[in-house]
Every structure is written in structure tokens, then in C-alpha cells.
């Protein structure tokens with residue numbers, strides 16, 4: 001369907017979509033937050049991210065203020081999200097929507113097909129050819145990362161890892177490729193961030209609230225579409241042409257400012 005001149009988002013002289021900063025968080029929001037590239041700046045490796053205690057403090061305060069209607073919606077698995085944000089326990093969707101649980105619930109990890117174990121072993125051999133590349137084993141999903149491959153081999157690594165993943169997909173019925181920021185992932189395809197958000201919105205304490213979702217990457221677009229379909233607030237973090245988001249924040253620091261994260265005062269020595 002063609003958009004009318006009036007309904008199209010405004011464009012800059014370069015043609016890039018110009019999105020406004022989001023309005024303040026509504027008091028009756030159902031708040032959904034992506035993690036890497038949104039709440040946390042990118043780190044060299046998946047296990048090198050640091051979650052500032054002040055961010056956890058603020059998310060816990062928002063969780064209370066919103067009657068529990070706050071969920072992390074991430075490509076990480078649920079176990080990793082719990083470890084990163086400990087001691088807090090948030091409702092969460094992991095593996096790009098494949099895993100989902102309410103706050104305080106314990107869930108079994110997803111089933112791992114035997115073929116994925118074989119693909120993982122073959123993938124370890126491929127990344128071995130590129131110093132700095134790594135394979136992230138997330139249980140039912142794997143990620144092949146090249147952020148730490150130094151130029152000039154980074155482009156070659158990206159091509160080789162994408163080609164490996166495309167080839168491996170044929171051995172994994174029910175799986176799809178998930179491109180990300182210097183990563184290609186293989187993950188189950190029966191759910192995405194949009195379906196996870198819609199499932200949260202169908203139940204307490206999220207139902208009947210204004211959905212708000214902030215995220216940065218391709219995997220976040222189904223989430224933007226889900227909140228848009230409910231008249232909510234979709235927020236792109238960073239710059240990515242073609243996103244379905246209606247508002248924009250420049251980076252994780254801007255997300256923190258918008259959420260009202262304030263640094264913890266330094267501890268006084270006793």
C-alpha cells in the first residue's frame with residue numbers, strides 16, 4: 001500500500017528518515033527493552049558486556065512503577081539475561097522471541113536438535129580460520145561473530161561465516177538465519193520479538209497498557225511492528241534505514257537518559 005505524503009516519516013536532504021525523540025515514558029506503559037546495542041553498548045565479545053548497577057536499579061524501579069509491566073526482549077537466552085541483570089528478575093523473551101517467561105518464572109531451556117550440535121562443531125572449525133572470530137553457543141541457537149576479526153580479514157570472515165550459516169540452514173528444519181551486528185545466527189523460526197511482545201500484551205500485567213519498545217537491530221523490527229499495531233511507541237536506537245520505528249534515540253547513553261537512569265553515588269569508605 002502506498003503511503004500518502006502526509007503519513008510518510010519526514011526525510012532529510014540525504015533521503016534518510018528523520019525520526020523525533022520519543023515522548024516521555026507513559027505512566028501506563030508496558031515497557032519492552034532490547035539489550036545489546038540498546039540498553040548496553042556493544043562490547044568486543046558477548047561475554048564482555050557490563051551492566052551498570054545504576055541501570056539495574058532504574059529498571060527495578062520502573063518495573064515496580066509500571067506494576068510489573070517491564071520485559072527484556074533479547075537475542076540472548078533467558079539464562080544469560082538473568083545472569084547479566086542479577087539480582088533483578090525481569091519478565092523476558094530470549095533467543096529473539098523463541099523463549100519467553102514472566103517475571104520470577106523458571107523455564108526449561110529450549111530443545112536442542114542433534115543436527116545443531118553437528119553444525120556447531122563444523123562452525124568451530126570454520127571460525128578457527130579467522131583469528132578473533134567466535135561461536136556463541138546459546139543452546140537452541142548459535143551465533144557466529146566476527147567483530148574482533150581485524151581488517152583486512154573482517155570482510156572475508158563475514159562472507160565465510162554467512163556462507164557457512166546459509167549452507168547449514170539446509171540441515172536445520174524449522175530454523176532461520178538471523179543477521180545482526182557483525183554476527184550471523186541460526187535460530188528456531190517459530191517465533192520472533194513481535195510474537196513475544198504480542199503474547200505479553202495479551203496477559204497481565206501488560207494487557208491494556210501502552211506498549212513501548214526500544215531496540216536497534218533487524219531482529220527488533222517485528223517488535224516495532226507489534227507495538228505500532230497497538231498504537232504504541234516504537235523507538236529505534238542508532239541509525240538504521242528502513243526500520244519500522246516511529247521515534248529514535250541516538251545510542252544506549254540516550255536510552256539511559258530517557259529511562260531516567262542516574263549514576264549511583266560513589267560509596268564512602270568506612
Ligand SMILES: O=P(O)(O)OC[C@H]1O[C@H](O[C@H]2O[C@H](CO)[C@@H](O)[C@H](O)[C@H]2O)[C@H](O)[C@@H](O)[C@@H]1O
Nearest residue numbers: 035036042043044045046074075076147181183
Ligand atoms: O536482541 P539483543 O539483546 O540486541 O541481542 C542481539 C545479539 O547481541 C549480542 O551480540 C551483539 O553484542 C555483543 C556484545 O556487545 C557483540 O560483541 C556482538 O558483536 C553483537 O552482535 C549477543 O551476543 C547475541 O547472542 C544476541 O543475539
